[in-house]
Amino acid sequence: MFLARSRVAQLPFPHVRLSTSTASPLSRLRSLKASYPVATARLKRFAWLWRAGRVGALTFTVYQLGYASGIADYAADPRAKEKEIAATLVQQQAWERDGEGKVLPPRLLRRSHPVYQRVADVGGRVVAAARMFAKGEVDRRRELLERGGLSPGGAEELKEEMEHWQGKLRMCKGDWVYVVIDNPVPNAFVSDLAPRKIFVNSGLLTSVGASEDELGLVLGHEISHLLHGHTKDGNQTQFFLAMAQVVFLMVIPIDFFSPLLIWAAENFQERELCAHSRENEAEADETGLKIAALGCFNTHRGPHIFKKLGEFSAEVTGGASLPHWSDTHPMPLDRERRLVELSKKINCDDAKRCHGVLERMRESFLGR
Ligand SMILES: [Zn+2]
Numbered sequence: 001m002f003l004a005r006s007r008v009a010q011l012p013f014p015h016v017r018l019s020t021s022t023a024s025p026l027s028r029l030r031s032l033k034a035s036y037p038v039a040t041a042r043l044k045r046f047a048w049l050w051r052a053g054r055v056g057a058l059t060f061t062v063y064q065l066g067y068a069s070g071i072a073d074y075a076a077d078p079r080a081k082e083k084e085i086a087a088t089l090v091q092q093q094a095w096e097r098d099g100e101g102k103v104l105p106p107r108l109l110r111r112s113h114p115v116y117q118r119v120a121d122v123g124g125r126v127v128a129a130a131r132m133f134a135k136g137e138v139d140r141r142r143e144l145l146e147r148g149g150l151s152p153g154g155a156e157e158l159k160e161e162m163e164h165w166q167g168k169l170r171m172c173k174g175d176w177v178y179v180v181i182d183n184p185v186p187n188a189f190v191s192d193l194a195p196r197k198i199f200v201n202s203g204l205l206t207s208v209g210a211s212e213d214e215l216g217l218v219l220g221h222e223i224s225h226l227l228h229g230h231t232k233d234g235n236q237t238q239f240f241l242a243m244a245q246v247v248f249l250m251v252i253p254i255d256f257f258s259p260l261l262i263w264a265a266e267n268f269q270e271r272e273l274c275a276h277s278r279e280n281e282a283e284a285d286e287t288g289l290k291i292a293a294l295g296c297f298n299t300h301r302g303p304h305i306f307k308k309l310g311e312f313s314a315e316v317t318g319g320a321s322l323p324h325w326s327d328t329h330p331m332p333l334d335r336e337r338r339l340v341e342l343s344k345k346i347n348c349d350d351a352k353r354c355h356g357v358l359e360r361m362r363e364s365f366l367g368r
Pocket residue numbers: 221222225281284
């Protein structure tokens with residue numbers, strides 16, 4: 001025998017166990033016939049679980065290999081990689097076409113351009129305020145840790161948060177670059193893949209005429225995405241949802257209802273991603289408002305940029321808007337209302353204090 005009798009007796013398949021019994025061949029055959037569907041069902045369930053687990057594990061391995069390969073690429077030449085990533089992000093803002101319909105590469109505004117200078121001036125104040133904000137987050141957690149009385153789990157969590165903010169404080173230090181793209185669509189963005197770079201479309205100033213306070217809030221919002229690590233967070237969410245969908249697609253039976261199930265899975269993934277993105281946007285709005293207040297921008301007036309953006313969007317699209325669940329951003333007017341309400345608590349209305357803050361910021365961070 002290939003297996004000991006005692007091992008065979010433990011096996012879950014009755015028809016195998018029968019081979020060790022002393023029953024007559026006819027009754028063994030009857031019993032085997034009766035138990036076959038049960039064993040097959042168990043085998044099928046085992047195969048289903050094994051396949052789902054294996055697909056999940058392989059997808060995760062592919063992700064890890066891609067991640068490691070990306071880190072190796074970046075470590076080999078960080079400057080070249082950052083440049084390449086920035087060029088890709090700028091290229092995504094291409095909008096003009098030549099006579100033959102070919103998309104033209106986007107133009108960047110020179111440092112001497114008045115729009116660039118306004119962005120750089122406001123950006124300098126916002127970056128200095130973001131450093132203050134990150135330092136405040138570190139100090140607050142350090143104080144709590146020094147005071148003690150926390151559970152081991154609570155202290156560990158606080159330490160991890162402090163390390164996160166210490167990293168962000170380091171990120172805020174150093175030279176920041178403002179990339180102003182000649183594009184009429186009012187927009188600004190950042191990416192974890194190109195830290196210390198703020199990308200701004202000139203349309204933010206030329207198409208909707210953002211004031212200094214409004215621009216301060218927009219740039220504060222963008223830096224907040226970097227401080228909270230929203231790009232990485234979004235990528236991870238997207239990966240786990242995609243992985244769940246791969247496993248789901250592998251294990252569902254191929255039959256008449258398959259297209260419906262596939263559509264439902266895709267729909268679920270899109271809804272979840274959009275909901276997650278809206279949460280991140282709301283968090284960046286709130287932190288952005290706090291940063292704008294630290295930078296001594298008027299936080300009552302700043303949120304009106306959302307009204308301007310909403311009007312621009314309605315003009316361009318003819319008033320058409322996406323259904324809420326498929327929109328990655330909260331509705332502009334909802335954002336404005338929420339931030340106006342928040343600005344009643346978060347505002348820099350003490351002119352004297354702000355004057356002092358601005359002076360200190362200029363001395364410590366801007367060197368002027
Ligand atoms: Zn955002």
